[in-house]
Amino acid sequence: MIFEQIATGGCQSYLVGCEKTSAGALIDPEASQVDRYLALAARDGLRIRFVIDTHTHADHFSASRQLAEQLGALSVMHRASPAPGVQMRVEDGEMIVLGQLRLQVLHTPGHTVDSMCLVCEDRVFTGDTLLIGGTGRTDLPTGDPEALFESLFGRLLRLDPALKVYPAHDYKGRSHSTLGDELATNPRLQQRDKAAFVQMMRQLDLSMPTHLTEALRTNMSGGKTVAQMLAEASASVPFMAMAELLSRVQAAPTELIVLDVRERDAYEAGHIPGARLLPRGQLELRVNAELPDPTARIVTCCEFGRISTLAAATLRSMGFQRVAALDGGMKAWLEAGYPVSAGPGA
Structure with missing residues (x-):
């Protein structure tokens, strides 16, 4: 045996x-x-x-x-x-x-x-x-x-x-x-x-x-378990390092869209400068109005990096082939001492 x-x-x-x-x-x-x-x-x-x-x-x-x-x-x-x-x-x-x-x-x-x-x-x-x-x-x-x-x-x-x-x-x-x-x-x-x-x-x-x-x-x-869904999403999307995103944000103007997929209260408490808000729960319903250009380069972000990975995979399945997820989340961004903006606007 x-x-x-x-x-x-x-x-x-x-x-x-x-x-x-x-x-x-x-x-x-x-x-x-x-x-x-x-x-x-x-x-x-x-x-x-x-x-x-x-x-x-x-x-x-x-x-x-x-x-x-x-x-x-x-x-x-x-x-x-x-x-x-x-x-x-x-x-x-x-x-x-x-x-x-x-x-x-x-x-x-x-x-x-x-x-x-x-x-x-x-x-x-x-x-x-x-x-x-x-x-x-x-x-x-x-x-x-x-x-x-x-x-x-x-x-x-x-x-x-x-x-x-x-x-x-x-x-x-x-x-x-x-x-x-x-x-x-x-x-x-x-x-x-x-x-x-x-x-x-x-x-x-x-x-x-x-x-x-x-x-x-x-x-x-x-x-499926949550872990399985995350693993499948992670296998289908590329990621961007926080330091790389910071350099691109600071090199304004930039064609990169930073898409914050958290809820509004979390976004307004502090977000990456220039990030746009589109909560994950509204993504499919609002994507056509908010993201009319399917060739746009997009980086999704959230609190811990998990919801943003799912959001990036969803966007890719909808035809947005230049979408990446931030490797990490706002918690790690803040811990690194990177800049944030607060309030309703970018």
Whole structure:
């Protein structure tokens, strides 16, 4: 077996492959690591055929759809998953065939209704059903402590105790454990009475994941994250350095249009000298009146450099091919001690 474990903060994802056929799969891929996955697969000579999520993630952004589209692979989740566009939905007892490898599906609801584990040779990919020294939480959407108890003690922990445990998360730098070690030392697994286990899980006082709402929205709907939108916009527009823009502003008169896309109150509090105001929310509606010349050279700016990047990409998609975004924003401009103008006019 070809095997790579990829850690992203506390998130763990896995590249597995068949040495004889070069067929590969990615398990629980994270959106920020797409290029790394592709590089590892290329290095190991693998063709990714399946991109698998063990459950609907609430604390990070899945790269499954992006990778499936990019690689011509199949996205895989349990049949109970609410996510749209899943190309292969699997159920308990089925197998994902990966050359001469077999990934055995074990439906283990509890952390989420669609949670599953994957048994492959000497290891089991446990998603968030079983963690090293812990279990998945049950207080997020579709979580169920009673179902988790049954999944753990009625299904997963009845497998060979020598099986290596590879979870979807670990925050202490550990790579793996075994089912036997977890049964012996995992504090949550010492509560083997169902009522006591359920009470323990319901009394856990855990903080909510940082990106809970956005992660659930994108992972369940197939929509884009803000980071993805910014990355796509950044890849489609050029940028101008602040020092370069300053030199052009000071070399008046200039044909360059500095377009401030913040709201009016932020603009009037302080803007780049000579900048024109066109809030991002009004861009499409006012662009024809405000920017009648599609050949004009334009630099967009905002408070932190993110909204201006989106605005520049939008303008380029509308035919303004000489648009760049300021590399940075008004916050960085002020911190650099560059000049500003205040009030309603330029």
